[in-house]
Amino acid sequence: MKLKVNKLSKKFKEEVILNNCSCSFEEGKIYGLVGRNGSGKSVFLKIICGFYTPTSGEITMDDYNYIAHNEFPKDTRALIEKNNFLSDLSGYDNLKLLSSIQNKISDEEIIETLKQVGLSEYKDKKFNTYSLGMKQKLGIAQVLMENPKLMILDEPFNGIDEKSVERLRELLLKKKKEGHLIIISSHIKEDIEYLADVIYKFDNGKIIQSK
Amino acid sequence: MRYLITNDLQYIKRNKVKLLLYCLVALFIGIFFKLSTGYLKSNYTFYSALGLKFESTDIIALLIFLIQQIVLVILAIDIIEKDISNNMANIFLRMNMTKWIISKIAIIIILSLILKAIIYIFAINIDLLMNNSYYINNWRYVIIWYAKDNLITLFNCLCSLILYIITLSHKNKMLFIIVIGMTLFLYNTRFDFFKMKFTFIMLTIIMLDILIIMLLRVKRKEILEVKLI
Incomplete structure (x- = not known):
C-alpha cells in the first residue's frame, strides 16, 4: 500500500491550516507526525480519512484518488479525537x-x-x-x-501510564513488521521518536521531514 | 445496522427522553381534550384527535399534528448530526455514506412506528373510556390511517432532512425548526394526504430517498465539515 499526498492545502474560511503539503507513506513503516497543538496534524489526518475535503491538492491510495470519488479510504481504521x-x-x-x-x-x-x-x-x-x-x-x-492495512492514531498515548505505553509501542512495532502502515501523531516528539521510521514535522501549515 | 440502532437508541435514552416525555404528555392532554369535548363526535373529532386532520381554527388538532411531526424531525436530524459530529471514524471507515443514510432512514421509520403506536393506543383507550368504541369499530380504517400517518411523517422527515442539508451553512437551529414547522403547516393544509394513494406516497418517498443519497454526494464537504461552519 502506498499513500501519496500531493500539494495538499486546507483553508477554513480565511485561515490557512495546511499549505501546499506533499509527503508519502508506505506499508511496513511507522510514520510520526509531530508539531505543537493546532499545527494542523489532526486536520491532516481527517483529510486522509476523507472526513475533510482538501481545498486543493490530492491524496491517492495505490494511485487511486478516493476523495475525488467521494469515498473513504479502504481498509483503514482511525483513532481521532475523542x-x-x-x-x-x-x-x-x-x-x-x-x-x-x-x-x-x-x-x-x-x-x-x-x-x-x-x-x-x-x-x-x-x-x-x-x-x-x-x-x-x-x-x-x-x-x-x-x-486494517492503514492504522491512524491521533495522540494515542494520552492518559496512558508509562508501562502501558511501552507495551503498546511493542504492539505497534509488531504490527509494522506484519506489513501494516501506521501513522501516529503526537505533540510530544519523544513519544514517537522511538517508534517512527519517518517523522514529519508540522509547522505553520507546512510539513517538513525531520527523520 | 445493529451498531447504528444501538448507538441511536442509547443517544435518545440519554439525551432526548425528557423531550419525548414532554411531547407525549402534551399529546395525551390534547387527545384527551379532543375526545372528551368534541362536539357531536363527528368523524372529524376522531381524525383530529390523532392529528390526521385539522381545520385552520382548530389549534389543538394543529398542535397534535405539529408536535408529532416536529419531534420526529428533531430526532431525525439529531441522530444524523451526532454521527457526523462525534463518530465519523467509527462509522464512515466501516461503511459508506449511502448504507449509513439508508440505515438512518430505517431508524427514523422505527421511531415513527413506535411513537405513533403509543399515541394510537392511548387514543383508542381514551375512546373506550368515553364509551365510544369508534376506533375499535373502525379498526380496519385505523390500521390504514396508522400506515399512511407513518408514511406522511416519513415524507415530512425526508423533506426536512433535504431542507437541512441544503441550509447546512445557516446554522440557526431554531430558525430552521420554525421554517420547517411553517412549511409543514402550509403544505399539510393544502393537500389531503389521506386521499392520496399508497403507491403515490411510496413512490414520492423513494424519490426523496434517492434525492438525499445524491445530496450526500454533492454536499459531502458541507455535511462532514458541519462542525466547522
Whole structure:
C-alpha cells in the first residue's frame, strides 16, 4: 500500500491550516507526525480519512484518488479525537458491536486484541467505569482489531501510564513488521521518536521531514 | 445496522427522553381534550384527535399534528448530526455514506412506528373510556390511517432532512425548526394526504430517498465539515 499526498492545502474560511503539503507513506513503516497543538496534524489526518475535503491538492491510495470519488479510504481504521463508545456497554460488547458492521473478525480475535492492549481483565466492565487511559486503550483496540492495512492514531498515548505505553509501542512495532502502515501523531516528539521510521514535522501549515 | 440502532437508541435514552416525555404528555392532554369535548363526535373529532386532520381554527388538532411531526424531525436530524459530529471514524471507515443514510432512514421509520403506536393506543383507550368504541369499530380504517400517518411523517422527515442539508451553512437551529414547522403547516393544509394513494406516497418517498443519497454526494464537504461552519 502506498499513500501519496500531493500539494495538499486546507483553508477554513480565511485561515490557512495546511499549505501546499506533499509527503508519502508506505506499508511496513511507522510514520510520526509531530508539531505543537493546532499545527494542523489532526486536520491532516481527517483529510486522509476523507472526513475533510482538501481545498486543493490530492491524496491517492495505490494511485487511486478516493476523495475525488467521494469515498473513504479502504481498509483503514482511525483513532481521532475523542473515543465514541457506548457508555452502558462493556469494552468487549462495544468492540463486538463495532465489528458487527463488517463482520470480518471472530469473538476470539476481539478478546485477543483486548489482551494485547492490556484490557482483558476489564473487558466485561462498563465503558463508563473505565479510566481515561482505559478508554484510550479501547480506542486503540478498535483500530487494531480488524487488522486494517492503514492504522491512524491521533495522540494515542494520552492518559496512558508509562508501562502501558511501552507495551503498546511493542504492539505497534509488531504490527509494522506484519506489513501494516501506521501513522501516529503526537505533540510530544519523544513519544514517537522511538517508534517512527519517518517523522514529519508540522509547522505553520507546512510539513517538513525531520527523520 | 445493529451498531447504528444501538448507538441511536442509547443517544435518545440519554439525551432526548425528557423531550419525548414532554411531547407525549402534551399529546395525551390534547387527545384527551379532543375526545372528551368534541362536539357531536363527528368523524372529524376522531381524525383530529390523532392529528390526521385539522381545520385552520382548530389549534389543538394543529398542535397534535405539529408536535408529532416536529419531534420526529428533531430526532431525525439529531441522530444524523451526532454521527457526523462525534463518530465519523467509527462509522464512515466501516461503511459508506449511502448504507449509513439508508440505515438512518430505517431508524427514523422505527421511531415513527413506535411513537405513533403509543399515541394510537392511548387514543383508542381514551375512546373506550368515553364509551365510544369508534376506533375499535373502525379498526380496519385505523390500521390504514396508522400506515399512511407513518408514511406522511416519513415524507415530512425526508423533506426536512433535504431542507437541512441544503441550509447546512445557516446554522440557526431554531430558525430552521420554525421554517420547517411553517412549511409543514402550509403544505399539510393544502393537500389531503389521506386521499392520496399508497403507491403515490411510496413512490414520492423513494424519490426523496434517492434525492438525499445524491445530496450526500454533492454536499459531502458541507455535511462532514458541519462542525466547522
